[in-house]
Amino acid sequence: MAITSKGLQQLGFERAEFVLEDSGSGAYIKEWKSASPQPSEAEIEAAHAEWQAEYDSQEYARLRKAEYPSIEECVHAILDDDLEALQAKRAEVKARYPK
Amino acid sequence: MAITRVTSGVITDGTIANADLADDAVGVAELSATGTASSSTFLRGDNAWAAAGGSNAPAFHIVKTATQNIADDTWTKVTWDSTTIDTDSGADLVNEKWTVPSGEGGKYFVYSCTFLYSDTSHDLQETSAEIRVNNTGKLSSNQRNVNDPMAQFVLYTAGILDLAAADYIDIWAHSNVGSSNTICHAAASAKDTFFGAFKLVGIA
Numbered sequence: 001m002a003i004t005s006k007g008l009q010q011l012g013f014e015r016a017e018f019v020l021e022d023s024g025s026g027a028y029i030k031e032w033k034s035a036s037p038q039p040s041e042a043e044i045e046a047a048h049a050e051w052q053a054e055y056d057s058q059e060y061a062r063l064r065k066a067e068y069p070s071i072e073e074c075v076h077a078i079l080d081d082d083l084e085a086l087q088a089k090r091a092e093v094k095a096r097y098p099k
Numbered sequence: 100m101a102i103t104r105v106t107s108g109v110i111t112d113g114t115i116a117n118a119d120l121a122d123d124a125v126g127v128a129e130l131s132a133t134g135t136a137s138s139s140t141f142l143r144g145d146n147a148w149a150a151a152g153g154s155n156a157p158a159f160h161i162v163k164t165a166t167q168n169i170a171d172d173t174w175t176k177v178t179w180d181s182t183t184i185d186t187d188s189g190a191d192l193v194n195e196k197w198t199v200p201s202g203e204g205g206k207y208f209v210y211s212c213t214f215l216y217s218d219t220s221h222d223l224q225e226t227s228a229e230i231r232v233n234n235t236g237k238l239s240s241n242q243r244n245v246n247d248p249m250a251q252f253v254l255y256t257a258g259i260l261d262l263a264a265a266d267y268i269d270i271w272a273h274s275n276v277g278s279s280n281t282i283c284h285a286a287a288s289a290k291d292t293f294f295g296a297f298k299l300v301g302i303a
Contacts, residue, residue: 005172015275020173024195027173055278 007048222277
């Protein structure tokens with residue numbers, strides 16, 4: 001791992017406070033615009049690991065969201081009085097991608 | 100006895116008028132122009148035979164055949180794998196750039212196409228591509244869809260640049276993505292991500 005935008009954002013910095021660049025040998029901070037001191041590479045790497053763990057922990061949610069019934073399907077289920085089938089589909093997706 | 104022939108020695112220099120010459124009397128061989136007259140040359144105003152038109156060399160077209168990870172929110176130099184045209188050997192595939200050959204400064208039409216897609220589905224929010232000259236951005240394109248992230252963006256960037264000999268140009272890409280990486284795409288056909296330029300003739 002190296003310097004990453006996710007790591008810097010995890011430390012509380014906004015994207016506008018820095019510019020990262022990679023000319024082929026790994027990312028580096030090209031411009032530091034924040035009024036706060038620039039963190040060390042180790043601090044950025046540790047923060048990125050935290051962000052990655054949080055991101056990975058939400059994998060089930062992303063997978064569920066991609067397979068849940070669409071809004072159009074929900075509207076049809078309401079109009080067709082077919083909510084039980086809709087709930088069954090949601091339950092099946094939840095079971096397939098547990099927390 | 101009537102005079103039927105006059106030798107050049109009795110003609111005063113600079114006295115033959117247009118009326119003294121028959122139409123179509125002067126052939127190409129009588130001209131003092133430099134160069135060689137032929138079916139592919141014409142006579143320029145400086146009295147030289149020259150080839151018609153002009154050359155658009157140097158010209159090059161470089162393609163990407165291997166995918167490349169672009170880290171989130173990081174301006175990254177795009178890498179290249181092969182050249183399909185490189186008239187003056189200006190391409191440097193080790194340092195991912197093209198350098199204007201010696202004596203070839205001038206106006207160039209420069210273009211690039213950068214195909215970016217997210218490494219997970221539909222979380223690409225914004226992408227940019229930049230044509231840089233000596234590591235300074237000169238031409239750029241941007242696509243943004245923050246509220247409804249997408250799977251892929253294609254950035255076409257083009258324009259005319261005034262380049263000097265030894266100037267180098269390269270392509271940089273940037274993306275904001277929900278996950279860690281964006282992929283700079285390279286199809287086996289090498290037609291998705293490419294970069295090129297050619298010199299413009301007749302423009303000072």
